[in-house]
Amino acid sequence: xxxxxxxxxxxxxxxxxxxxxxxxxxxxxxxxxxxxxxxxxxxxxxxxxxxxxxxxxxxxxxxxxxxxxxxxxxxxxxxxxxxxxxxxxxxxxxxxxxxxxxxxxxxxxxx
Amino acid sequence: xxxxxxxxxxxxxxxxxxxxxxxxxxxxxxxxxxxxxxxxxxxxxxxxxxxxxxxxxxxxxxxxxxxxxxxxxxxxxxxxxxxxxxxxxxxxxxxxxxxxxxxxxxxxx
Numbered sequence: 001x002x003x004x005x006x007x008x009x010x011x012x013x014x015x016x017x018x019x020x021x022x023x024x025x026x027x028x029x030x031x032x033x034x035x036x037x038x039x040x041x042x043x044x045x046x047x048x049x050x051x052x053x054x055x056x057x058x059x060x061x062x063x064x065x066x067x068x069x070x071x072x073x074x075x076x077x078x079x080x081x082x083x084x085x086x087x088x089x090x091x092x093x094x095x096x097x098x099x100x101x102x103x104x105x106x107x108x109x110x111x
Numbered sequence: 112x113x114x115x116x117x118x119x120x121x122x123x124x125x126x127x128x129x130x131x132x133x134x135x136x137x138x139x140x141x142x143x144x145x146x147x148x149x150x151x152x153x154x155x156x157x158x159x160x161x162x163x164x165x166x167x168x169x170x171x172x173x174x175x176x177x178x179x180x181x182x183x184x185x186x187x188x189x190x191x192x193x194x195x196x197x198x199x200x201x202x203x204x205x206x207x208x209x210x211x212x213x214x215x216x217x218x219x220x
Binding site for chain 1: 153155156159199201207208209210211212213
């Protein structure tokens with residue numbers, strides 16, 4: 001039972017390129033979240049989704065796009081990566097309670 | 112603006128010591144406060160608190176919430192080197208969750 005997985009785990013890209021980070025869950029939890037974690041800022045919410053085809057902006061959405069055509073997948077796309085988007089990205093799910101369960105994270109470096 | 116503030120930002124103790132980590136918040140439409148432990152990977156859930164004055168306990172860890180004064184504390188007794196981690200506090204309001212910057216705890220042998 002994988003629970004929640006993220007891919008890739010590590011990614012190096014160049015400024016201006018499009019990058020998609022994948023998040024997949026096997027629990028069928030309604031809510032899914034994308035966070036970025038940076039030194040000095042802690043975890044910040046980028047986007048979240050309450051259900052398939054329902055997404056909403058979080059604290060730092062600029063430069064990111066999400067979609068949720070299926071309950072189990074919540075990809076995060078950087079349409080034109082910038083160096084300031086170098087970060088560790090965590091996906092999380094939630095169902096029925098306020099507890100969130102985090103994926104293992106993706107470390108993204110934008111050169 | 113909603114905010115979650117943790118203190119101290121960093122703490123170094125020796126094995127066997129007791130530590131108290133603090134989390135204060137200003138959040139509209141508060142629903143719950145959560146504590147997480149993060150080592151060199153994703154955060155793992157510790158406690159969820161929704162009511163004032165009710166202590167949650169798990170082994171050597173305990174936590175309590177004060178909704179009047181808008182803060183929570185996380186206590187760790189008889190600390191061990193395995194307790195070394197970043198402890199994150201997060202506050203839920205409706206569909207959003209706001210995290211504090213975390214407290215980095217280092218437990219020395």
